[in-house]
Structures are given as structure tokens and as C-alpha cells.
Amino acid sequence: MTYPEFNPETVPALPVDDLALLERVVAGDREAFRRLYTHYHRRLHRFLTRLTRERPLAEEIINDTMMVVWQHAADFRGASRVSTWILGIAYRRALKTLERVRTRTAQDGLLASVTAPEGTMLDLLSQGAETHEWIDAALATLSPEHRMVIELAYFLGLSCEEIAEVAQCPLGTVKTRMFYGRERMRESLLTLAAPRKATATERGA
């Protein structure tokens, strides 16, 4: 049993030949499936926990996704990367879950016609301890389709083309969802940042 040298630079991505693993899964190799599961679990868990805000729900989606992988590995034709195929399955499972559990958050009520220069908002975001909460709240006001595009791009770092593959929609649809998702998010952030800006102004006066 030999382990690789530890290197902080390699922590995010250890090489795993997921296509070779998938071929072994087709043959019913349970150990290969366990390795594939372990390889994708971290990425999917972080992504899905962000989306659902509930770890048990994220775990449920992961296992539903990987069950599909186990059952339908033979259907993978290599038209895309294995990661894109698995993400696509997780995407559709997560979308259904989000549509089921989605509730309009209290932030909706805060959306008003507040305007502020973006430079100012950037300054506030840079120094605000609530930045995470603001962004989460702004994302929560989006429809599942718009939010998914933003999360896939910003959190997972997927390109426009990769998102189109995952979501199985045209490139133009991805761009449109991104455009309106960002607009909506920007409005929410302006609203959420406004009370802090007002407080800062009062303190300065």
C-alpha cells in the first residue's frame, strides 16, 4: 500500500480516471463504484448543500444521482465528459428538489427601488462581514433555473458551453438565464447593502 506525497497544490484534485471507473461499474464492480462515489461526493455535497441549505437533502440528492449512475452507467456513450454527465443527473435531481421545497424568502419584501453606484456596493461587500449572507439571500430570491446557472458558473466554475450540456439547453438559454439572474441578484444586493450604507453615512455625519 503506497500513498502519494502530500502537496497542498494537489489537494483540490487528485487524478482519478473516472471513465475507467465507469467502465468497471458497467461490469458490476462495486469497489470501482465506491471510488467513483467518493470522488464525486465532496464536489456534489458542497454544491448541493449550497443549493438546498440542508445537508440531509443534499445527501439524498447525491445518493439518488449515484443510484442513476449505478443503474445506467452502460448508457454513457462518451459524448461528454463523465463529470458533465454526472453533474447533469445531479442538476435535474436538484432542480426537482428546489422546485418542491422553494419558498420565497423574506428578502423579497426588501427589494425596493434602492439605487447606489456599484463601486459603493463593492466597497460594502468588501468590508461587510455579512457578505456571505447577502449573497445567499440574493441567490435565494432567484428561480431554480436562474440560480442553478449562477451556481454552476460561480461555484463550480463551469463554462457557458458546459452548463448548456449539464442543463441540456441551448447556449442562448444559458446566457439569458445568467443575464436575468445577475440582474435580479444585483437588485437584491443593492437592497440588502442599503441599510449598512445608511448606517455608515449616519456614523460619518
Place this chain on the structure above:
Amino acid sequence: MSSSIPNPPRADPCESVAELLPWHANGTLSVEDRSLVDAHTEVCDACRASLALERRIVETIRAPRGNVEQSPHSGWQRLAERIDAESIPPQSQRPDRANGSGGVTHGSSMTPDHRRAGATHVSARAADSPRNSRAAGRARRWNWGAVLGAAVAVQAAAIAVLAVALVRHRQIEEAPRFHTLATPDPTLAANGPLLRIAFDSVMDEAAARELAGRVSGRILAGPSPDNVYTFVLNAADQSARGVDDKVSWLRRQSHVLLVEPVALGQPSRR
């Protein structure tokens, strides 16, 4: 669904560039589009501010939150149990695809069940082969006195091995299974970050030692009956980020079920 959403307007260069900003911020833009955005943001204050905002949002969304990372082990166990309970084979192994109608193209056409069945079949054939029958005939012609003498010697050796094993087992049984305030706790003497690591049953101590060395650490305690070890990392150069990286790296290694940082002085279960 998507057709009901109108296309974004593209009245001026700023709006065309705005469409590219998210992909510039996440680093997936093509070289040409990236150059276009860079050239425009050099002369346009508003778009430059928008790009900075996009980057800030990406950084915030990607920033790790807390040190708690879910181990895949429990989720995997639930999924494995589900597969077992529902007796779900991969699609390639189902009878409806076995006759070629499913068009399976990946992997070998021989399933593990086939391989196991084949191995059993081969063993049975070997046992019934003429060669083995000849060997059995030779054995029947052996001197029965010599055979009995050898059997007694083997039996005596087996009894000796069992006796040694029994004595060792009793020694283990008699060892205290509890900790008292007087029980020496090696973690109290540790001066570096501690990690508790659970391995699967395949992992042996030599491999655990090698793994500890990979993260500039050593085994402080273990293994427990459940194959749990405590590692202490080198006290030098252990920033919080460095420990997190090592925890994350360890969690991704084979045979590792769980890795959690331990508060200094917490009694280890040996």
C-alpha cells in the same frame, strides 16, 4: 420554460461586455472574448467596477465555510445498503440487455457473476480431472504408519499454535478497557495539531505510518479495535489553512473512512 424569457438587450458595447463578465470572472472565457473584455474595461469605469463586483461574488461563493466537511462514508453505506436491499444490478447485467438488445459497449461482457461461476466451474473440473484421480490413487498406496505419524505431528503443532493464541488473547482481554485520571494520555504531551483517523479493516499499521509521514506527522495512538488512529502533525509550519489542506487530502486517500481534527488533551481511545 426558457422560450418565455426574452433575449437580453445588446444596445451598446457595455451590454455586450456585461454578458461576458461572469465567464471572465470564473476564468472560462475564450482568449478572444477575454481580450475584448480587458480592452473595454480599461476605458470603461462602470464595466471595470462590474467586473470587480463579479470577481468579489465568485470569491465569496467559493470561499470555504467552516472546517466541517462531510465524509462520504455514511452516504456510501446507505447507498450500498439500498443497492443490496433492492438487489439492483447495473443495467448491463440485467437479463433484458444480456441478449444484445441493450447495445452495451463499455467494459467486458463477462460479469462478475459469470466470472465467479466460471471459477467455481474450473475448480470442480480440476477436482474431477484424471490427473487428480491418479494422485488420489498414489495416496491410497502410501504407508499408513507414516501417514498417521505425520498427522499426529501436525496435530501437535496445531495445538501449540492454538495455545499461544489463547494466552495472547487472555493478555489482551485482561488489559484495562477504561481510562482513569491516572491513565497516561499521549495526546496531553502532543505539541502539534491532532487528527483522529478511522480506516477500513484493510489498513495496517505500516500503511498508517506511511500516511502519517506524508502529512509530516506520526502515529500518536492507535489502532483501536475499530482501526482508529490518532496522528499528531509537526508543530512547525502548521497554519490553519495547512491543517485544513491536510485534513482534506487525507479524506481523499483510499481506506480512509473519517478524518476529524481533535482538541488538544482530548483522551484518545486506544
